[in-house]
Amino acid sequence: MFDNLLSGFSAILAVGPILGIIAGVIIGIIFGAIPGISGIMAIAIILPLTFYVDPIIGITMLLAVYKAGIYGGSISAILINTPGAAASFLTAVDGNALTKAGKAGKALDISLFSSVSGEMLATLVLILVAAPISAISLQAGPIEKVFLLLFAFTVIGTLAGESIPRGLLSCCLGMLFAMVGMSTITGASRFTFGYTELMAGFTFTPMLIGILVMPEVINVIRRRKVPHHEMMITHSPKPADNRISFKEYRSVFATIVKSSGIGTFIGALPGLGSSTAAFIAYGEAKRTSKKPEEYGKGSVEGIAAAESANNAVCGSSMIPMLTLSIPGDDVAALLMGAFLIHGLTPGPLIFFEHTETIYAIFAGFLITDLFLLGIAKSGFRFFVKVASLRRYYIFPCVTVFAFTGAFTAGQNMNDILVLIAFTIMGYSMRVFGLNPAVFIIGFILTPFLEQNLDQALAIVGTDYHLFFASPFSWVFIALSAFFIYSSLRMRKKATSTPQEKAV
Amino acid sequence: MDRRKVDVVLTTVLIIISLIILTSDQLVEGGAETDLGSMFLPRIVAVLMIIFSATIGIQSLKKLLQQKELEDKELIVTNGYGGIFIYIGIFIAYWLLVPVFGFIVTTPFVMFSVALLLGGRNWVPITAVSVITPILIFYGSSQFLRVFLPTWSL
Structure with a gap:
């Protein structure tokens, strides 16, 4: 493994990948910091640009956008109490309190240091754990893979939706759209209604931009009369208030390590995501803190807990994707699409078929953290200025980038129609409480399910009981049932708590 | 609603x-x-x-x-939906007009319209951004990505 990692470093330490990482970090921070735009939007827009470069450059650039985007969300959270990403909600609570007290520099510093620490720890876990897990998952045949995929659909659908039926319905819709076009197994054309343009199915990039990016633009258009907030770094006359000292960092280091551990664990589970990690880590840090009363009123420890946990998710969300082909959240689904476009099929075989590329990507993951630290620390003012640009400069550009990104995929005007149709669908899904991210995951995983199901049926023939002969099948059935049960309990608890409070 | x-x-x-x-x-x-x-x-x-x-x-x-x-x-809050319909309209017009007038000619009008919709009234910088951005994208994508965006076809 270390040899592979060293060769990965030698592949990544070249001009192209380094420039890609620098560009990715800058784009990620800017997009993450702009309220109303998230890192995922940046990845979706940048994705088509990476088609034409080497996978090592393209994928590391996208991962840099992802990592920097999650961190960037904390800038607007701290300075104007508007989280760029949902995961930065708790950072906004404590960070903005520090900003109001004239300690914005301190809040931005601790947020950056804990983000980078959390990401690095999670990346190390990813590097150490992914290859061994993939070796185990290689043992899985088509039958086991069918149950694994059904488990993934169930978990993601039940945990990520507004309610369990809505989450699962979103997943089913994604599955249905994935089946439009020519079947890769039988060669039959399904749901094409005689349109030859539909034979190849829906082009992934325009659909992705339409479902995940454009609804955010539409949301800004809808709320266009909400006043613009200028971001500004407040300064205290005391230099100690404008930065974080090594002593202060050391005092919260244990919290960072614990929260990163929580974030890494949560990230490795499909469907939970960075917001859950941040909330759990923050709650745990508050519970064990010597100064719990400071939480919510400008606690440096609180920011460290929330930021290290939500950034740790970046690295560990890659674990299920790279080892089991299961994207844990929307960003992982998007990145899985990017891997597929670059000819790398995420799954256990990736470690054997593309060893150099995957370890180069891991090395890039680690190097991105260093660049994030350096670029963010030296460019706070610049990023704040760019992120403060008025929305009438930013969103026309986003519109054109979305158009160009959709066109670039196939150099075809029909893809723009796909973009428009899925933009309307993506926004409508949000309005009706359906989850677009789950839709995308359903869309991506369905071809794998159908292929494995076909192979599994060929193996078992008419002896259908053989489906349940493997212990893996029972493990995944049990896990699915457990997740549905715990999700039901969680939701019941969540709905009963406000009622109890009201009584 | x-x-x-x-x-x-x-x-x-x-x-x-x-x-x-x-x-x-x-x-x-x-x-x-x-x-x-x-x-x-x-x-x-x-x-x-x-x-x-x-x-x-x-x-x-x-x-x-x-x-x-x-x-x-x-509760579906329907405030601001007028803007959404206009935006979708602009996008559909963009899709229809690009093959005819080309990317470089159509895009500045689209960017300007979206900026206007978002309440932009600083005419000079908005015009500058609307003109410069499409030119950069057009030449950037053709030179670096080998993606050729539609050109004037009248």
Whole structure:
């Protein structure tokens, strides 16, 4: 493994990948910091640009956008109490309190240091754990893979939706759209209604931009009369208030390590995501803190807990994707699409078929953290200025980038129609409480399910009981049932708590 | 707007679509014979869609009939929807006009319109951004990515 990692470093330490990482970090921070735009939007827009470069450059650039985007969300959270990403909600609570007290520099510093620490720890876990897990998952045949995929659909659908039926319905819709076009197994054309343009199915990039990016633009258009907030770094006359000292960092280091551990664990589970990690880590840090009363009123420890946990998710969300082909959240689904476009099929075989590329990507993951630290620390003012640009400069550009990104995929005007149709669908899904991210995951995983199901049926023939002969099948059935049960309990608890409070 | 009413309509439509998938043989053309068949998975998905849609629809219908108070998430705020329709209109016009007038000519007008929609009134910088951005994208994509955006075809 270390040899592979060293060769990965030698592949990544070249001009192209380094420039890609620098560009990715800058784009990620800017997009993450702009309220109303998230890192995922940046990845979706940048994705088509990476088609034409080497996978090592393209994928590391996208991962840099992802990592920097999650961190960037904390800038607007701290300075104007508007989280760029949902995961930065708790950072906004404590960070903005520090900003109001004239300690914005301190809040931005601790947020950056804990983000980078959390990401690095999670990346190390990813590097150490992914290859061994993939070796185990290689043992899985088509039958086991069918149950694994059904488990993934169930978990993601039940945990990520507004309610369990809505989450699962979103997943089913994604599955249905994935089946439009020519079947890769039988060669039959399904749901094409005689349109030859539909034979190849829906082009992934325009659909992705339409479902995940454009609804955010539409949301800004809808709320266009909400006043613009200028971001500004407040300064205290005391230099100690404008930065974080090594002593202060050391005092919260244990919290960072614990929260990163929580974030890494949560990230490795499909469907939970960075917001859950941040909330759990923050709650745990508050519970064990010597100064719990400071939480919510400008606690440096609180920011460290929330930021290290939500950034740790970046690295560990890659674990299920790279080892089991299961994207844990929307960003992982998007990145899985990017891997597929670059000819790398995420799954256990990736470690054997593309060893150099995957370890180069891991090395890039680690190097991105260093660049994030350096670029963010030296460019706070610049990023704040760019992120403060008025929305009438930013969103026309986003519109054109979305158009160009959709066109670039196939150099075809029909893809723009796909973009428009899925933009309307993506926004409508949000309005009706359906989850677009789950839709995308359903869309991506369905071809794998159908292929494995076909192979599994060929193996078992008419002896259908053989489906349940493997212990893996029972493990995944049990896990699915457990997740549905715990999700039901969680939701019941969540709905009963406000009622109890009201009584 | 009451989302529960929308739920009832939407789930009914989804159930009808699922029933068509379950019963119609004309949704698939050609293909080889396999153990699985081309319509096996779509029909399984259709059955699941009927179950989940019915669950959502019945829950919403029950709440409507019982005239239960609206929860926050069940209220669709329709303020600002005019802007959304204009934006979609601009995008459709963009799609129709780009093949005729080309990317470089159409895009500045689109960017300017979106900026205007978002309340931009600083004419000079908006015009500058609207003109410079498409030129940079056009030449950037053709020189570096080998993607050739549509040009004037009149």
